[in-house]
Amino acid sequence: MPKILDSINSPSDLKSIDGSSLSELAAEIREEMVSRVTANGGHLASSLGVVELTIALHRVFDCPKDKIVWDVGHQSYAHKLITGRREQFSTLRQYGGLSGFTCRDESPYDAFTTGHASTSISAAIGMASARDIAEESFHVIAVIGDGAITGGMALEALNHAGHLGKRLIVILNDNGMSISPTVGAMSRLFSRVRFDRRYYQASEKSKRLLSRFSMGKHFWNFGQKIKGSLKKIIMPTTLWEEFGFAYSGPIDGHNINEIIQALEKAKNYTHKPALIHLVTTKGKGYAPAEIDAVNFHGISPKGSPKKNGSGQKVPSYSQVFAETVEMMAKGNPKIAVITAAMPDGYGLGHMQSVMPDRIFDVGICEQHAVTFAAGLAAQGMTPIVAIYSTFLQRAFDQIIHDVALPKLPVVFALDRGGIVGEDGKTHQGIFDLSYLSLIPNMIVASPKDENELQHLLYTATLCGSPMAVRYPRGTGIGVELEHELKEIPIGSAETLRTGDNAAILATGPSVSAALAASERLSERGYRVAVINMRFVKPLDEQLILDVARETKNIISVEENVLSGGLGSQIASLLHRSDVRGVHLKCLGIPDEFVSHGTQAELRSLYHLDANGIQTEVQRFIEANRLMKLDLISSHV
Ligand SMILES: Cc1ncc(C[n+]2csc(CCOP(=O)(O)OP(=O)(O)O)c2C)c(N)n1
Ligand SMILES: CC(=O)[C@@H](O)[C@H](O)COP(=O)(O)O
Numbered sequence: 001m002p003k004i005l006d007s008i009n010s011p012s013d014l015k016s017i018d019g020s021s022l023s024e025l026a027a028e029i030r031e032e033m034v035s036r037v038t039a040n041g042g043h044l045a046s047s048l049g050v051v052e053l054t055i056a057l058h059r060v061f062d063c064p065k066d067k068i069v070w071d072v073g074h075q076s077y078a079h080k081l082i083t084g085r086r087e088q089f090s091t092l093r094q095y096g097g098l099s100g101f102t103c104r105d106e107s108p109y110d111a112f113t114t115g116h117a118s119t120s121i122s123a124a125i126g127m128a129s130a131r132d133i134a135e136e137s138f139h140v141i142a143v144i145g146d147g148a149i150t151g152g153m154a155l156e157a158l159n160h161a162g163h164l165g166k167r168l169i170v171i172l173n174d175n176g177m178s179i180s181p182t183v184g185a186m187s188r189l190f191s192r193v194r195f196d197r198r199y200y201q202a203s204e205k206s207k208r209l210l211s212r213f214s215m216g217k218h219f220w221n222f223g224q225k226i227k228g229s230l231k232k233i234i235m236p237t238t239l240w241e242e243f244g245f246a247y248s249g250p251i252d253g254h255n256i257n258e259i260i261q262a263l264e265k266a267k268n269y270t271h272k273p274a275l276i277h278l279v280t281t282k283g284k285g286y287a288p289a290e291i292d293a294v295n296f297h298g299i300s301p302k303g304s305p306k307k308n309g310s311g312q313k314v315p316s317y318s319q320v321f322a323e324t325v326e327m328m329a330k331g332n333p334k335i336a337v338i339t340a341a342m343p344d345g346y347g348l349g350h351m352q353s354v355m356p357d358r359i360f361d362v363g364i365c366e367q368h369a370v371t372f373a374a375g376l377a378a379q380g381m382t383p384i385v386a387i388y389s390t391f392l393q394r395a396f397d398q399i400i401h402d403v404a405l406p407k408l409p410v411v412f413a414l415d416r417g418g419i420v421g422e423d424g425k426t427h428q429g430i431f432d433l434s435y436l437s438l439i440p441n442m443i444v445a446s447p448k449d450e451n452e453l454q455h456l457l458y459t460a461t462l463c464g465s466p467m468a469v470r471y472p473r474g475t476g477i478g479v480e481l482e483h484e485l486k487e488i489p490i491g492s493a494e495t496l497r498t499g500d501n502a503a504i505l506a507t508g509p510s511v512s513a514a515l516a517a518s519e520r521l522s523e524r525g526y527r528v529a530v531i532n533m534r535f536v537k538p539l540d541e542q543l544i545l546d547v548a549r550e551t552k553n554i555i556s557v558e559e560n561v562l563s564g565g566l567g568s569q570i571a572s573l574l575h576r577s578d579v580r581g582v583h584l585k586c587l588g589i590p591d592e593f594v595s596h597g598t599q600a601e602l603r604s605l606y607h608l609d610a611n612g613i614q615t616e617v618q619r620f621i622e623a624n625r626l627m628k629l630d631l632i633s634s635h636v
C-alpha cells in the first residue's frame, strides 16, 4: 500500500491531506525514523517525541516564511522528513549527507543552525525583532525542551521576551527528560503541573465555568479570577504569566488536534509572546525508547566492541575517567564532580548511585557549572568539572575570570576533545587546546592513551592550579591500566621513539597514529622520532629545542585547529628561541568547521591518521632534503 509519507515533498503537501490521516502519517514517520536511526545511529528518542508537534506546526504555519527554531535541533528528524529531505534521510549524519541538527546551509526550512542547547528563544526574539523593524508579518516559533529551558541563555531570553512583549510563540516540549531525567527547581515545577491530576481537572473545570460566564464582560472577569485562584492553589505562581507570556497548557503533545487548536490560538496573540506547554513522552511510539529514553536519546550504529591484546573489551575513555574519579573521590573527601546534564555521557551513573552527595548535576548550565566549581575550590574543595570540550566553549569567561585569574585549583575533564564524528560541526572538540592555552595560570594536558588519562587526572587534583585534561570520544587504545595512580611532572613530554631524520611532536590520540606512521616510515628507511606532548601548556621547551636542533625537521600533530594549538605554540617557541635552520610542519585542522562523518573518515580527510601522517612526514623530509641539496648546489 502506498505510504502517505511518500507523497509529502514539502509542508504544502502536508496541508493538503485529510485531517483524519494525520495519525497514520505520524506512525509512518516514526517507522521511517526507527528503521533508519537504528541502522545508522542518531538521536532517536527526542525526535520520536515530537512527531505530532511537527505535523501540527507544519499544518498551521507557513514555512519557510514562518520560522521554526528547534532548540538543539536533535529532535528535528520529522521536520527534515516533511521539508523535502525524505529521500536523503538515509544519509543522516553520514559524511556528505544530512546533518543531525538543523542547519541553515542545508535547507531554507532550517531557520537557525543548532546543536548546542538553549539558543532557540534568543534567536527567535532576534528574528521577531528584525521582522518588526522591517514591518514584515511572519510568525516565529521557538521549540525548546524542559532540559534546554534550564540553560542560562533560555532564562535570559525569557526575561527579554517578557520585557519586549513582541509577537512570538515559545513551545515548551516537556517530557521530563534532558538526556537523563531533568534536574532542578524548574523541572520540579513542571512535573507538578504534569502529574498533578488536580491541575488537569481544575483547568477543565475552570474552562467549563468560563464558558458559562462568557456571555458578559463582567462574568468573564469573574471567571478569570476563579481561574487565577485555582491556578494559584495548584501552581504557587503563574510563572509564565508573570514573565509576560500568554500561557496555554498543559496540553497532550501527542494529540494533533489539541496542538493545532493551541497553535491557532497562539497565532492571535499580537502584542504578547505566547507559551504553549506540551507534555510529551520521550521515545513515543517505539517501546524500547519509551522504556529506556536515556539510552535511546542517541544511539550508535551497531558495531562490535574493540578488544585489547588479551581479548578483553577495551574501555572507553569516559569509563576510565569515571572509574578513576570514583576511586580518587573515595580516598579524598575534597573531590566533587560537576556535570552539566551529561552524567551518562561521562559514565558517572555508578558514582551517582554510590556517592550521590559528591556529584552535582547542574542541568544544561555550563557557565554556572564552572563558577559553581570555582566557589567549591575557594572553600578548599577539589572540583572536577566534567563538560564536553564543545560545550565548555560556553563558559570561556567563567574559566578566565572565576577560575584562572584567582588561580583556583579546578580540574576540567574535557571529554570528546578532538574529532567527535557524526555530530558534526557544532560538536567537534577542536578548539579547546587553543582557547584554554591562551589563559594565564591554566595547565593543558592531553593523554596519549587511557592509562595516561588516569595519571593526568590524578596529577590535576594535586597540581594546585587550574588544569584541563582533554581526551577523545570513544574507546581507548587497549593498553593495560596501571593500578597505582602516578603524578606526572607538569610540562614534561615523553620520547617514545628516537630518530634523526625528523621528529613528530603529537598530542592525544594523534600520538598512537604518529607511532604507527613512524614504524611504517622506518620500513622505508626513515628514522623518525615520536614525542608524546602530553602537556600542551606548559610545553617541554627543552626537549622540543633539543629534538629541533638534532633533526631539523619537526612535525606537530593535533586534533585541534592550527590557530593557537600545539603547532602554533611550538612555532612561537622556535621563533623566540632563535633556533636556526629548523623546518616545522603543523598538522591539524585548518581554519574551517569540520563536518559530520565517522571519526576515521574525518581523521583521514585531515591527514591525522597513521596513513596521512606517514605521507605528510615523508613528503616533508624529502622536500627539505631537496631544498638542502638545492642550497648546496647553488653554493658550489
Ligand atoms: C550547551 C549544551 N550542553 C549540553 C548539550 C547536550 N545535550 C543535547 S540534548 C540534551 C538534553 C536536552 O533536553 P531537552 O531540551 O529536554 O530535549 P529532549 O531531548 O528531552 O527532547 C543535552 C544535555 C548540548 N547539546 N548543548
Ligand atoms: C545532542 C547532543 O548534544 C548530545 O546528545 C550529543 O550528541 C551527545 O554526544 P555523545 O553521543 O558523544 O555523548
Ligand SMILES: [Mg+2]
Residues within 6 Å of the ligand: 145, 146, 147, 148, 173, 174, 175, 176, 177, 178
Ligand atoms: Mg526534555
